[in-house]
Amino acid sequence: MCMQRFGRRDFLKFGLGLAGGAVASRAAPALALGQAPPRPEIDFDRVGDGNCQFCQVRCRLKVYVNRGRVVHVTGHPEDFWTGGSMCPKGLSLVELINSPERVLYPMQRVDGAWRRISYERALDLIVERLGRSKQDFPRAWGNRTVLFSPLWTSVECELASSLFMRAGGYPNILTPGETCISSASNTLALFLGSPNSTTTVDEVLNAETLVLWGANPVETLPPYAGWIEKARAKGVRVILLDCRVTNSSNLATRQLMPRPGSDGVLALGVIRHLLTTGQYDAGYVAAQVTGLESLKQAANDYTPEAVAQITRLAPGEVTDLADSLGQSRRTIVWLGGSLSRYTNGMQTLRSIIAIQGITNRLLGPGNGIITMEGGKPEGLKEFADQAVPGDIPEPQNMRRVQRTMEQGGVDVAFLNSSYRRYPDCNAVKAALSKVPLVVCRSFFMNEEAQLAQLLIPGAYGFESEGSQFGAERQVFWRDKIVEPPGEVVEDWRFYRDLGSRLAPDVYPGFESPRDLYRRFAAAVPSWRGLTLERLRGAHSGLIWPCQAQDEPERRGSLFREGRLPTPDGKLNLETSVLGTLAWSEPKGSPLAKEADPQYPLLFTQGKVVFHWQQSLTNYSRQLGQFCQGRVVYVHPETAKAGGIAEGEAVFIKTALGQLPAVARLTTGVLPGTLFTASHFSPLTPVEQNRAEPINTITPGYWDRASAQFNGFGCRLVKAG
Amino acid sequence: MNVSHKMTVALLVLALLGLVAASAFAAGEGTEETKLNVNSATVEELAKVPGLTPALAQEIVKYREEMGDIKSLDELLQVKGMDPGLLEKLKDYLSTDAVSGSKCTC
Numbered sequence: 001m002c003m004q005r006f007g008r009r010d011f012l013k014f015g016l017g018l019a020g021g022a023v024a025s026r027a028a029p030a031l032a033l034g035q036a037p038p039r040p041e042i043d044f045d046r047v048g049d050g051n052c053q054f055c056q057v058r059c060r061l062k063v064y065v066n067r068g069r070v071v072h073v074t075g076h077p078e079d080f081w082t083g084g085s086m087c088p089k090g091l092s093l094v095e096l097i098n099s100p101e102r103v104l105y106p107m108q109r110v111d112g113a114w115r116r117i118s119y120e121r122a123l124d125l126i127v128e129r130l131g132r133s134k135q136d137f138p139r140a141w142g143n144r145t146v147l148f149s150p151l152w153t154s155v156e157c158e159l160a161s162s163l164f165m166r167a168g169g170y171p172n173i174l175t176p177g178e179t180c181i182s183s184a185s186n187t188l189a190l191f192l193g194s195p196n197s198t199t200t201v202d203e204v205l206n207a208e209t210l211v212l213w214g215a216n217p218v219e220t221l222p223p224y225a226g227w228i229e230k231a232r233a234k235g236v237r238v239i240l241l242d243c244r245v246t247n248s249s250n251l252a253t254r255q256l257m258p259r260p261g262s263d264g265v266l267a268l269g270v271i272r273h274l275l276t277t278g279q280y281d282a283g284y285v286a287a288q289v290t291g292l293e294s295l296k297q298a299a300n301d302y303t304p305e306a307v308a309q310i311t312r313l314a315p316g317e318v319t320d321l322a323d324s325l326g327q328s329r330r331t332i333v334w335l336g337g338s339l340s341r342y343t344n345g346m347q348t349l350r351s352i353i354a355i356q357g358i359t360n361r362l363l364g365p366g367n368g369i370i371t372m373e374g375g376k377p378e379g380l381k382e383f384a385d386q387a388v389p390g391d392i393p394e395p396q397n398m399r400r401v402q403r404t405m406e407q408g409g410v411d412v413a414f415l416n417s418s419y420r421r422y423p424d425c426n427a428v429k430a431a432l433s434k435v436p437l438v439v440c441r442s443f444f445m446n447e448e449a450q451l452a453q454l455l456i457p458g459a460y461g462f463e464s465e466g467s468q469f470g471a472e473r474q475v476f477w478r479d480k481i482v483e484p485p486g487e488v489v490e491d492w493r494f495y496r497d498l499g500s501r502l503a504p505d506v507y508p509g510f511e512s513p514r515d516l517y518r519r520f521a522a523a524v525p526s527w528r529g530l531t532l533e534r535l536r537g538a539h540s541g542l543i544w545p546c547q548a549q550d551e552p553e554r555r556g557s558l559f560r561e562g563r564l565p566t567p568d569g570k571l572n573l574e575t576s577v578l579g580t581l582a583w584s585e586p587k588g589s590p591l592a593k594e595a596d597p598q599y600p601l602l603f604t605q606g607k608v609v610f611h612w613q614q615s616l617t618n619y620s621r622q623l624g625q626f627c628q629g630r631v632v633y634v635h636p637e638t639a640k641a642g643g644i645a646e647g648e649a650v651f652i653k654t655a656l657g658q659l660p661a662v663a664r665l666t667t668g669v670l671p672g673t674l675f676t677a678s679h680f681s682p683l684t685p686v687e688q689n690r691a692e693p694i695n696t697i698t699p700g701y702w703d704r705a706s707a708q709f710n711g712f713g714c715r716l717v718k719a720g
Numbered sequence: 721m722n723v724s725h726k727m728t729v730a731l732l733v734l735a736l737l738g739l740v741a742a743s744a745f746a747a748g749e750g751t752e753e754t755k756l757n758v759n760s761a762t763v764e765e766l767a768k769v770p771g772l773t774p775a776l777a778q779e780i781v782k783y784r785e786e787m788g789d790i791k792s793l794d795e796l797l798q799v800k801g802m803d804p805g806l807l808e809k810l811k812d813y814l815s816t817d818a819v820s821g822s823k824c825t826c
Contacts, residue, residue: 186819346819397788577817579760587785704759704789704819 042072048481049076049539051468052090053153053461054612056372057221058470059086060539063462063481070097070462070482075223080540081201081472087222088610092620093460097482099619101685102443103457104486114445114455119487122454126412127501129437130168133411142393144410146172146401150417150441153459154466154478156513157491159380159520161416164499166388167507171395178398179421181340182706184371187349190577192362192369193565196376199332199368200472200543200555204231206366209328212240213352214263215336218247219609221372221471225251239324241266242336243604244633244675245668256321258311259670260602261342261591261711264583267351269307270322272299274358279326281360288563289357291573298351298581312670325359330366337372338606342586342711343703350573350581357571363559372471377544379524386523387508398422399702405431415448416441416458416491420614420681420693423707424656424700441491444619446683447693457488464490466513467535472555474541475530477517492516578704587701588655588712599654599713601638602673605694606710611679614693618681624688630680632661634716635671639663642716649719652676654697654712660719674716678709755815758796759789769813776801789818 044064050073052059060076073094075086096102108117108125117125134141147165152158165173177185185195192198204210204227218225228251232238240252243260258266274280275296285292304315311318325331333356339345353362353369361367396404402422404410413435422428432438432451440452449455461468463484469475484490492513499507510516514532521527529546543553554560563569573581585592590600610626611617632652634644644650646665651658652674661676669675680691701708756765758780766777776799783799784790793811796802 189820394791399787403787575817576757576815577760577819579757579762702785702788 042066044071048462048479050462050481051476051478052086052093053151054089054617055221056471057082057223058468059090059223060476060541061086061090065482068482070094076539078539081470081474082223083226085223085226088623088626089612089617092617092623093462095620095622096443096616097460097462099444101445101619102485103445103449103455104488105457106487106489107455109453109455117454119456119489122456123497123501125454126437126439126498129412130502134169136411142169142171143396143401143404145170145412145414146174146405146410147414148174148417148419149176151176152491153461153464154468154492154513155380155475155520156466156516157464157495159383159516160492160495160499160510161414162380162384163388163508164495164502166384166390166392167499167503169390169392171393172401173395174398174401176417176421177706179423179707179709181337181371183340183345183703184335184337184349186705187346187353187578188369188371190575191350191353191357191566191571191573193567194558196473196558197368197370197372197471198362198558199370201227201370203366203368203556204228204236204332204334204370205234206330207231207236207332208330208366209237209239209324209332211325211331211333212238212242212248212252213333213335214242214338215240215334215372216242216244216246216248216338216606217334217372218251220337220607222609224372237324237328239321241321242338243670243673245666247609256313256317257670258313260604260673261344261586261589262311263339264344264348264351265302265307265310266313266318266321267348267355268299268302268581268583269304269311269318270325270355271295271351271358272302273304273319273322274326274355275299277322277326279323280358284360285358288360288569289571289573292358294574294581295354295358325355325361328359328361330364331356331359331361332367333361333369335369335371338604338710340706341709343701343708344584344586345703345708346578346705347581347583350578351583353571354573354581357573362564362571363557363562365556368557377469377473377475377527379520379526379544383520383524387519388506390506398707402428402431405434408434410435412437412439414439414441415452418446418448418614419451420447420695422700423695423698423702423709425693425695425698426656427700441494443616444684446615446681448615450683456494457486459484459488459490463488464492464513466492467517467532469544470541472541473544475527475535475544476538476541477532477535586711587708588699590713595713596655599715600672601714601716602670602710603652603654603698603712603714604669604673604675604710605678605698606675607679608677611677611689614679614681614695618679618684618689619686620689621686624686627688628662629688630659630661630676630691630694631664632716633664633666633669633675635667635669635673636665637671638674639665639716642718644716644718650716651719652697652714653717654699654714656699657697658717659692659694659697663716674714755813757817758793758814759784759816759818769810771806771809790816791818792816 044066046065048063050061050063059082060079061073062076064072075084077084105116106119106122107114133144189195237253240255243257249255304318307318308315356362415438419428438452440448440455441458462481465480467477526545529548529551610623617623644663648663650663652661678694682692684690763777763781766772767774779800
């Protein structure tokens with residue numbers, strides 16, 4: 001079998017890569033996941049407390065500095081959530097922050113060529129164009145400026161940009177959520193009254209059963225592998241439901257492999273079995289759950305045999321899973337981001353929530369639902385609305401904004417993140433190319449810079465102070481560790497300066513992130529207990545919400561009153577918002593009735609441990625060591641049927657186009673499916689990380705809340 | 721059966737279908753709770769709404785799937801085949817319970 005795995009040898013390789021880099025004067029020892037960081041053998045003159053800016057774990061880091069340069073990072077030994085561990089992506093920050101390819105000065109494209117421009121001049125140009133847009137369209141300027149938001153490096157960056165957009169009267173902030181797991185956050189909010197995980201990750205130690213449903217935390221959130229290891233050591237049964245064998249498989253007591261897009265059927269099959277065998281909490285359901293009859297009706301057809309036919313599991317596997325959940329006294333379900341990446345995701349998630357509901361496993365210790373990319377601490381919009389009062393138009397989703405751009409209806413776009421995150425990204429690129437002024441915020445001359453007229457280089461988290469939060473809603477404070485180089489500008493400063501110029505009478509003047517944070521925490525009740533002083537003393541952060549300074553931190557269940565924060569405190573399984581509970585094939589599925597027979601294989605894509613999204617980590621040569629360009633993983637039987645051999649050059653073809661790849665044969669993916677990594681960039685100087693974006697061939701399918709990236713039809717053909 | 725007889729039967733069937741559809745929605749007229757959610761209804765459900773043909777119901781679902789949830793019924797004017805007069809009548813039968821738009825941790 002040949003899947004992306006990593007072990008001690010890989011970390012040694014990474015450590016050697018670091019030793020050979022430009023910054024480390026003596027070799028830093030390689031770190032493995034979950035290990036406490038050793039004292040680094042490097043030259044440094046001070047150490048700061050920082051955090052990783054990649055995944056939602058937001059590992060606290062020790063950042064070693066020598067003569068004003070970051071020379072090394074380790075996990076922070078006092079970070080409760082990570083135990084001091086971190087992953088290769090975080091380690092690459094040392095290389096990325098010192099990269100020779102990094103853009104250090106504002107740039108303007110003139111006659112197709114980039115030339116340096118002062119920061120002040122760049123601000124003037126932007127404000128002038130914004131003013132012209134309002135002048136030309138005095139009754140409808142709001143939708144003519146849009147902002148594509150990134151994973152902000154601090155709460156203050158997000159606040160400063162939100163305030164700018166409100167001050168300008170611009171409602172359209174396109175968050176990564178629409179391409180991430182907004183399906184999960186919306187479904188959780190709808191049924192449980194909160195878009196967040198219902199409990200904190202440490203509660204897995206109190207569970208009897210942990211279900212990793214479509215989740216691969218060992219690879220996508222590596223420092224959290226330690227929690228699963230500890231749970232296993234305590235005797236927690238870990239059930240993995242994933243269509244691939246992944247690094248998380250190593251930690252599972254048992255893995256079932258339903259075929260891509262069929263998790264909703266499996267959930268309905270489990271519900272039917274629980275209901276027909278009486279393995280549910282009838283008393284709790286009678287008192288706290290509504291819609292049982294419609295749930296029975298929805299699940300009625302999904303006998304073990306029917307479920308087996310669709311999921312390709314054995315009927316016994318379906319009933320075993322249901323019996324395990326029915327008999328488990330404390331169960332946590334960890335929802336993987338993959339569930340949101342199918343157009344049937346919201347109904348699938350609804351069914352999984354129903355399982356936890358009818359078994360009474362939503363409340364109390366060792367119970368609940370975890371989603372690492374779910375909701376976030378609330379209150380930011382509340383503050384922006386207070387700080388810049390007044391009505392602005394209803395915000396539009398990405399699909400509407402894209403259509404407006406295509407029709408020439410957008411004058412200014414702030415491109416703070418990759419357009420390649422969207423399905424059918426060439427269509428998004430074409431739409432953006434019709435915007436007269438695209439302002440790119442980037443670290444490198446990447447694909448987004450190609451679409452821009454102005455590039456204002458961004459700062460890394462280590463180069464700015466600010467507050468930040470992680471997946472547990474834990475909020476922490478970070479002091480500035482090093483000065484930004486050249487004329488690099490932090491996001492909070494850029495949007496503050498723009499807002500102050502555009503609307504000086506409206507935009508709240510603030511001096512620094514700490515000034516803004518203090519105003520924010522004082523104004524929003526759910527943040528009042530999270531004072532700056534309190535945060536500075538908490539290396540693991542403090543969990544939001546916290547209303548008062550003397551309020552103790554409360555880990556564990558989000559539902560502190562022992563009831564759901566829905567209007568009536570109940571789990572209402574019927575809702576007109578989603579309509580009838582029913583499963584359907586994902587859009588474009590080769591198994592749907594109207595499927596195109598040209599594309600018979602099921603497509604899946606995802607993250608790998610050595611890379612983040614489509615942009616930053618592709619510029620790391622150290623991470624490039626673990627990459628060999630685009631590889632597609634396919635089952636030997638499927639490869640044989642197509643006459644494809646191990647290591648052969650192939651094309652992945654979809655209804656949108658084709659991409660070259662190298663075929664790797666593995667039983668770690670199911671027959672009839674394929675998997676490829678999603679991170680590549682076509683413009684990176686690192687050859688191993690270079691490939692055309694996967695979303696050039698991902699059709700533009702969306703559900704009610706977010707985009708689909710998996711489960712549609714494709715085929716593999718020999719490149720020759 | 722001659723042609724006129726066939727037409728009479730067809731008209732009777734259509735009239736009966738209309739009565740069934742109208743009665744199915746009689747309770748929904750004017751009350752928000754019983755109106756049909758245009759964002760979650762199937763083509764078949766929409767086609768039963770007085771004034772909506774199966775073809776127009778299909779166009780509504782197509783529009784919804786392309787653009788995302790409909791926040792205001794007036795947006796239905798963007799749907800191919802919709803006219804202002806029909807839309808005003810549809811407002812008695814349709815609602816727009818949209819997904820709230822909660823964001824992920826980003």
